[in-house]
Amino acid sequence: xxxxxxxxxxxxxxxxxxxxxxxxxxxxxxxxxxxxxxxxxxxxxxxxxxxxxxxxxxxxxxxxxxxxxxxxxxxxxxxxxxxxxxxxxxxxxxxxxxxxxxxxxxxxxxxxxxxxxxxxxxxxxxxxxxxxxxxxxxxxxxxxxxxxxxxxxxxxxxxxxxxxxxxxxxxxxxxxxxxxxxxxxxxxxxxxxxxxxxxxxxxxxxxxxxxxxxxxxxxxxxxx
Amino acid sequence: xxxxxxxxxxxxxxxxxxxxxxxxxxxxxxxxxxxxxxxxxxxxxxxxxxxxxxxxxxxxxxxxxxxxxxxxxxxxxxxxxxxxxxxxxxxxxxxxxxxxxxxxxxxxxxxxxxxxxxxxxxxxxxxxxxxxxxxxxxxxxxxxxxxxxxxxxxxxxxxxxxxxxxxxxxxxxxxxxxxxxxxxxxxxxxxxxxxxxxxxxxxxxxxxxxxxxxxxxxxxxxxxxxxxxxxxxxxxxx
Numbered sequence: 001x002x003x004x005x006x007x008x009x010x011x012x013x014x015x016x017x018x019x020x021x022x023x024x025x026x027x028x029x030x031x032x033x034x035x036x037x038x039x040x041x042x043x044x045x046x047x048x049x050x051x052x053x054x055x056x057x058x059x060x061x062x063x064x065x066x067x068x069x070x071x072x073x074x075x076x077x078x079x080x081x082x083x084x085x086x087x088x089x090x091x092x093x094x095x096x097x098x099x100x101x102x103x104x105x106x107x108x109x110x111x112x113x114x115x116x117x118x119x120x121x122x123x124x125x126x127x128x129x130x131x132x133x134x135x136x137x138x139x140x141x142x143x144x145x146x147x148x149x150x151x152x153x154x155x156x157x158x159x160x161x162x163x164x165x166x167x168x169x170x171x172x173x174x175x176x177x178x179x180x181x182x183x184x185x186x187x188x189x190x191x192x193x194x195x196x197x198x199x200x201x202x203x204x205x206x207x208x209x210x211x212x213x214x215x216x217x218x219x220x221x222x223x224x
Numbered sequence: 225x226x227x228x229x230x231x232x233x234x235x236x237x238x239x240x241x242x243x244x245x246x247x248x249x250x251x252x253x254x255x256x257x258x259x260x261x262x263x264x265x266x267x268x269x270x271x272x273x274x275x276x277x278x279x280x281x282x283x284x285x286x287x288x289x290x291x292x293x294x295x296x297x298x299x300x301x302x303x304x305x306x307x308x309x310x311x312x313x314x315x316x317x318x319x320x321x322x323x324x325x326x327x328x329x330x331x332x333x334x335x336x337x338x339x340x341x342x343x344x345x346x347x348x349x350x351x352x353x354x355x356x357x358x359x360x361x362x363x364x365x366x367x368x369x370x371x372x373x374x375x376x377x378x379x380x381x382x383x384x385x386x387x388x389x390x391x392x393x394x395x396x397x398x399x400x401x402x403x404x405x406x407x408x409x410x411x412x413x414x415x416x417x418x419x420x421x422x423x424x425x426x427x428x429x430x431x432x433x434x435x436x437x438x439x440x441x442x443x444x445x446x447x448x449x450x451x452x453x454x455x456x457x458x459x460x461x462x
Binding site for chain 1: 297349350352353356359360363364365369372373375376377379380381383384387388390391392394
């Protein structure tokens with residue numbers, strides 16, 4: 001069996017489990033909506049130009065709801081006793097990591113793409129920015145789920161479990177949040193790509209470097 | 225056990241003497257920086273002799289922890305884990321002192337306690353990362369697993385620091401760049417004369433020795449606690 005098919009088999013497993021229970025995507029979606037709503041209430045009275053806040057609100061919504069998905073990723077396996085089964089599967093540990101990472105990225109990206117139209121409507125933005133924002137959302141999502149999947153596998157073995165994941169993950173993904181926010185702002189303000197290009201490069205570099213590092217370190221995290 | 229303790233005592237005394245001399249040199253001997261306008265600024269500038277070595281030690285401590293983490297993952301020897309956690313605890317202490325003392329300097333010089341400037345922001349994020357490291361450790365009971373996770377985290381965190389710094393640097397910076405710049409750039413920057421340099425490098429050496437001393441003291445505690453742990457396991461499973 002080709003490694004890619006093994007990876008996709010793990011993604012299909014996570015997807016099937018999710019489609020049968022629908023416990024995660026629903027919660028993530030409602031949570032992301034709540035974040036946008038709360039920010040609207042919190043800032044409406046003071047900010048003169050809501051558009052300046054829009055990129056920040058979008059990325060807080062995506063990272064926070066993404067955190068929910070990431071922390072469930074391995075807790076779900078552990079609680080159902082399927083973690084051992086997954087690790088005993090006759091595949092490389094790297095394949096398991098890539099499968100879980102791809103699954104996580106898929107869930108977060110789906111949520112991001114669903115809330116995008118809602119976000120555009122609530123902040124009264126032009127629909128023309130949607131393709132750009134969607135591209136940025138996908139890139140940011142890859143950044144979140146690379147090191148996020150690794151830390152999720154770590155957090156599941158700790159006493160604090162889901163509480164620990166954001167504490168560990170947020171400081172490390174500061175470059176992702178920063179560049180995604182800057183890129184989104186540039187897209188919303190309709191700036192030429194050249195002005196935001198350095199943020200784009202930073203985001204892509206971070207995605208690659210930390211996905212590779214997490215891939216390499218995954219072996220050490222799940223070794224027993 | 226008498227001999228190593230004597231060495232430790234000697235090291236403590238030497239470090240203490242050097243640190244006292246560093247204070248005397250920095251506050252009494254070093255000349256005023258020439259291009260700073262107000263007496264407050266000139267007085268506040270003397271933080272330079274402690275603040276910069278302080279951050280050097282913080283950086284060194286995190287580097288040592290990352291290297292120790294890599295060596296642990298390769299060799300699986302408990303002592304590398306002990307070195308990692310000791311170094312991060314010492315580093316975090318210096319990191320905290322650096323944030324607080326820098327803030328005190330920023331008030332007279334920049335007229336604000338805090339600003340979202342690259343070095344400050346990176347320092348704050350680094351602080352949060354390594355506090356997370358200690359929380360991660362305290363949430364894991366199995367010693368081997370704790371050591372493995374801690375090693376992985378300390379390596380990733382250290383590799384992330386330059387990327388975070390670069391990301392935040394693309395905002396405007398007002399922090400002085402004294403070393404390797406002409407006459408000092410940034411608000412509160414100043415030129416380095418020969419005496420200033422001499423005193424500075426003396427302080428740098430004294431702080432580095434202080435790091436080594438604190439590491440050795442902390443390591444001894446860690447080795448003892450590992451031994452207690454082993455004895456307890458031994459008694460429980462006998």
